[in-house]
Amino acid sequence: MEIPYTATLRPDTGVYNAKLGTWLFLASEVMLFGAMFSSYILLRVGATEWPHGADILSVPIGTFNTLVLIASSVTMVMSWASLKMKDFRKFKIFMGLTILLALVFLVVKSFEYNDKFSHHLFPATSTYLAIYFTLTGLHALHIVGGVIVNSYFWGIGSKMWNTDPERFTNRVEVAGLYWHFVDLVWIFLFPVLYLL
Amino acid sequence: MTLNRAATPEHGSHDALHEHELGFWRKYIFSTDHKIIGIQYGFTSLFFLFFGFTLMMLMRWQLAYPGEPIPGLYFIIPVAAVGGVIAILTGIKRSFLSLAGVVFIGLAAVVWFLVTGEERMPEGIMLPEFYNQLGAMHGTIMVFLGIVPLAVGAFGNYVVPLQIGAPDMAFPKLNMASYWVYFVGGLVMLISFFVPGGAANSGWTSYPPLADIATTGQTLWLLGMVFIITSSLLGSINFITTIIQLRAKGLSFMRLPFFVWAQFVTAFLLLLGFPPLEAAAVMQFMDRLVGTSFFLPSGLVVSGVPLEVSGGGSPLLWQHLFWFLAHPEVYVLILPALGIIAEVIANNTRKPLWGYKSMVYSVIFIGFMSFIVWAHHMFLTGMGTVISAFFQTTTMIISIPSVVILTALFVSLWGASIRFNTPMLFALAFLPMFGIGGLTGLPLGLAPTDIPLHDTYYVIGHFHYIVAPGTIFALFAGIYYWFPKVTGRRLNETLGKIHFWGSFVAMNFIFMPMLIQGLAGVSRRLWDGGAQFAHAQEVLYLNEVMSIAAWVLAIFQLPFVFNFFRSIRSGKKVSENTWEATTLEWTAAPTPPPHGNFPVVPEVHRGPYEYSVPGQEKDYTPQNQLVEA
Amino acid sequence: MKSETAEDIKKHVRVYVAVFVALAALTLITVGASTLQVSTGVHIAIALVIAAVKGSLVASYFMHLISERKVIFGVLIFTVIFFAGLLFFPVSDLSFRGSTENVP
Secondary structure, eight states: OOOTTSSSOOTTTOOOHHHHHHHHHHHHHHHHHHHHHHHHHHHHHTOSOOOOHHHHSOHHHHHHHHHHHHHHHHHHHHHHHHHHTTOHHHHHHHHHHHHHHHHHHHHHHHHHHHHHHHTTOOGGGOHHHHHHHHHHHHHHHHHHHHHHHHHHHHTGGGGHHHHOHHHHHHHHHHHHHHHHHHHHHHHHHHIIIIIO | OOOBOSSOOOSSOOOTTGGGGOOHIIIIISOOOHHHHHHHHHHHHHHHHHHHHHHHHHHHHHHHSTTSOOOHHHHHHHHHHHHHHHHHHTOTTTOTTHHHHHHHHHHHHHHHHHHHOTTTOGGGOOOHHHHHHHHHHHHHIIIIIIIHIIIIIIIIHHHHHHHTTOSSOSOHHHHHHHHHHHHHHHHHHHHGGGSTTOBOOSTTTTOTTHHHHSOHHHHHHHHHHHHHHHHHHHHHHHHHHHHHHOOOBTOOGGGSOHHHHHHHHHHHHHHHHHHHHHHHHHHHHHHHHTOOOSSOOTTOEETTEEOOSOOOOOHHHHHHHHHHHHHHHHHHHHHHHHHHHHHHHHHHHTSOOTTHHHHHHHHHHHHHHGGGOGGGGOGGGTOOHHHHHHHHHHHHHHHHHHHHHHHHHHHTTTTOOOOOOHHHHHHHHHHHHHHHHHHHHHHHHSHHHHHHHTTBHHHHHHHHHHIIIIIIHHHHHHHHHHHHHHHSEEOOHHHHHHHHHHHHHHHHHHHHHHHHHHHTTOBSSOTTTTTTOGGGGGGTHHHHHHHHHHHHHHHHHHHHHHHHHHHHHHSEEOOTTTTOOOSHHHHTSOSSOOTTSOSBOOBOOSOTTOBSOTTOSSSBOOTTSOOOO | OOOOOHHHHHHHHHHHHHHHHHHHHHHHHHHHHTTSOOOHHHHHHHHHHHHHHHHHHIIIIISOGGGOOHHHHHHHHHHHHHHHHHHHHHHHHHHTSSOOTTOO
């Protein structure tokens, strides 16, 4: 028994199932991070005092991490483009780079967290720190999830390229959608937490 | 079995050979077939409904006879008896259905544990702390582990792919994952009763600051909710993709059975409504485990001791995030029910639904509006007049499409040849009951009238009218209606009618007095039912009335349980299209449907309710019947 | 997206690189803008506008939204509306409650 439109496009909608499914998932993620941003706004507006992000967090490090994540988005879309151009070797390289850059981001983040902890700045210390740790923590968890998925496609999952290249390309495409979304969230997180 | 495909073969997984060799575990426990998953959801959710009902019956003893020792055996023995009967009926050792019997006996053991605990009911007398656990968990279990999994997980999963002519859901493995994640969430909720301090006791609404400082059970509640929410999200992605992508040829959106439309809108409510509650749950986790102050205001003092937190948080933040979901959630509770009622009414009136298009536009409009009414649950929090006016307006507006749908269903009865079988009895009763529930909501939606009614028994009466003789009746209608499709046998009509009449009368004796008590000012969530308040004295006698009615309601569920399990093995066998229906699950799939559903992929040529079409031979014309040249 | 040839993809690659350069530049601009001596409100506006532009670039080109089908937009439009409501109403509620002395 085969499910239709797993790889081919349904004529009237023009999409394959996983693409629609992934966008729906991203819609729910928009609401998830939206709730967090809403909480940030509400807590900040209601606060008697609120620190400047730059006073507590390191802007240079945040900027570096932002560029790292943007670069990983480029390498991710390039890995998909390589598959579309039937270049499996290039796919491996770009996907590998994506995973590497993600790990760099996480390592940098962990240094940032450690720095806060060693200065006795914990989530419990203030609502600013609470929302900072929760927002970036949730985001970091999403990066970890992305690393796991991407590693699977780089590793054992890539066997599908030999049996069903079109379906594999689509899977990498939707993994890319998720990854770009994670980047997109950070594009808003960075100025909100670090610069304002 | 051969699977001829009318459509051109697709690229995709080529495991057609493998699926015929699936072992027991892959076929029944970790199945990816939407029908098996639907049945799994069905059994699990019915168990949770029964458990949540049992919790309420314990509460009702306390409300009727506050401070009196509970005759625990009167509760335990019936539950165990049901278990024994089921085990016997399904043949001990001969069928895994007898597992259900074992589960009920286990339930009896849990009840015994609960009523004999020193920290819960010393000498059989219910402590207020335990009453609060029962209240919070009754609500949580009924809503999140009972109704929604039954309405969406069971009925949605089983029926939607069949009604749209699809071989399965778009993502079968994700579907399986959804069920098991729900199962784990349910386990976590059950386990919470056994931890020190017991289960969550801050209401199903878990308002901080109370929930922030509550006992361990609340943390488990949060964990359970994260699992349940994840299950819902995965499921809703599946439903929306399936309905958009896997409709059979010729099945345009305006030819969809209303049941599918209802599930479609419901899936969007779950998809976009749940994440904010998930975010809030994460934040409450942080408050409880890491010491943050998302929801804790500055200067909070607990039992005379200032709380050592940073403060600066907002309890209102929780309320906004919670109700952002919880309002669409109530539409999640009713829309699938409306879908079922529409199917049953169309089928048993032998005429098309009146106003199908209006119903479709209305259900879409309800879905949209449901996201912008939520603060009507917060009118009494000190809200400013402008915001209050906005939410009152949207709340009034949302009542309009609801009335349109109810009216269309009523008008569908005009001039009909009504067949008064059991599903139709439940469907007919649904209409006025949902009417009462909906109308009683109007004063709650207007701030001035909400002032005396908020947080009273009036609210409880209002929403129970909608969910109990409303949604649950619709779910019963659905069970009686689709049972033959799933099993190839009918439920016994006489037992069904006893089940119906007893439930109908009993429910009204439970929930009508609540409206009266609420109007008298009796607050909700009082462990003694208002006994210590002067304004409640005149209506206190109703507590005993309601409790007796609740126990009578329980007794009238026994014929249903007996009927259900007996008919699976030895109910009257039926034809492929028991009810002479028009929709694809009846007309194009065998009874019961095999893996892959359709031996020949159906093509749709007409609308979903072509009953009594002039010039046709039969009084029903299947959706996939060819149009004569 | 309709099926594309290898040639089409090569053109896309040029776009990806251009978008990357734009994103990097905007990142540096937003950091620079945060050092300006303006009121908080203006800071917020600048930061959000730049973030929105960056976000649109990622969504339109990396996520291919610019050439995506109606069905995807249908889902997203409702998401955006409810997202806006979620951001707007809670804080509005708290802001319009009269005295802010005892805001919980």
